[in-house]
Amino acid sequence: MTLSLPNKAWLKNLIIAGSTMLLMALFMVLFADKAFAHGYVDSPGSRAILCKQGQNTDCGAIVYEPQSLEAPKGWPNAGPADGKIASAGGVFPKLDEQSATRWSKVSITPGTKTFQWHLTANHATASWKYYITKDGWNQNAPLSRASFDLTPFCSIDYGGAKPPTNYASTCNVPAKSGYHVILAVWEVADTPNAFYNAIDVDFGGGGGTPNPGVPAPTGLTSPSQTSSSVSLAWTASTGASSYEIYRNGTLVGTSTTTSYNNTGLTAGTSYTYTVVAVNSSGSKSSASAPLTVSTSGGSTAYPAWSATAVYTNGNKVSHNGVNYEAKWWTQGETPGSAEVWKVIP
Incomplete structure (x- = not known):
């Protein structure tokens, strides 16, 4: 039987369509795990999530998908190359820019600390590991293995179980001073990949551990708010000569009194503040209890979110x-x- 030209064209189109569908099905099978197994460190805020929230700027496409910092597992023997650690291999190159002042820093203290992950897919998990930069690391060079202590300060074997969507690791953070980077690694159990999150932290001055002789400020309140400013007041700490004011974990100002007015804010936005007392020798207290306060105006009021609705x-x-x-x-x-x-x- 000889096919006419129209029938030949129909048969060719049918073969092409079938091949395309087969390739699409194969792609979905091969890459399903990579497409849906995602997550990021929500608290203390990772470099990527602070980009999405606007505390870090000029971040590139990571603002749309902070959950996608995925690369081969096995770090430090494998995984993202030196200079591409923060971006998990260079897909989001802006994250690899590095200097002492490039990124917002989250205030942190040594000792017991919870690292809160938000997982957009709670994939079967092999382990959670946390590394921190060495004392004297080069803050103005791209992150490399030489930047870090390659022994994790916290390692949790998860045995292939599925974690909850909001998973928390409880770790003992070592004593450090000043700016450091914590590398949080979530190793997936049944794929060859892991997720890498850089967390920029500030241990403050001194020897890394807050001076127990300097009491933390108490009674932090906000007497007034406008659409662009928040006023703060607190109870004096014995021996304090000044105070440092932190907004969302980033130092925003100092005061020699027990009040501060934070300006240049966005209307209708929530901010979280803490205050640290500093004595005349430069020793610092631990942070005050946090206070979350919103600026006025700026948005339409909608019903409050309900966990049961x-x-x-x-x-x-x-x-x-x-x-x-x-x-x-x-x-x-x-x-x-x-x-x-x-x-x-």
Whole structure:
């Protein structure tokens, strides 16, 4: 039987379409794990999530997917190359820019610390490991293996189990001073990959451990707020000659009195403050209890988010002074930490 030209063309198109569908199915099988096994360190805020939140600027495409810092596992023997550690291999090259002042820093103290991960897919997990830069590391050179103590200060064997969507590691952070980078590594059990998160932290001055002789400030309050400023007041600490004021973990000012006015803020936005007391010799207290406060105005008021309510695409809520809109069906997923919610004016 001889096919006419139209029938030959039809047969050719059918073969092409079938081949395309087969390739698409094969792609989905091969890359399903990589596409959906994602996560990031939410607290203390990683370099990537602070980019998404706007505390870090000029970050590139990572602001849209802080959960995607994925590279081969096995660090430090394998994994992302030197100079590309913060970007997990260079896909998000802006994250590899490094200097003493390039990134916002989260205030931290030595001792017991919880590292909170938000997992957009709670994949079977081999381990969680945490590394920290050496004393005297070069803060103005791209991160390399030479920057870090290659023995993790915290290592948790997870045995291939599936963690919760919001997973917390409890670790003992070593005593350090000043600016350091913590590298948090989530090793997936049933793929060859891991997720790498750089966390920029500040241990403050002195020897790394807060001076127990300098009491932390107490009674932190906010007497007033405007659309662009927040006033703060606190109770004096015995022996303090000045105070450092931190906003969302970043030092924003100092005061020789027990008050401070933080200006240049965004309307209708929540900020978290702590205060550290400093004595005349430069020794510092631990941080005060945190205070979260919102600037006035700037956005439409929506109903407060409820953990028990069901929301669908387009539903709008407010949570901690920020407005969110649901992108799909959700219940119990907290705005600000779940991908289902997007920030709106």
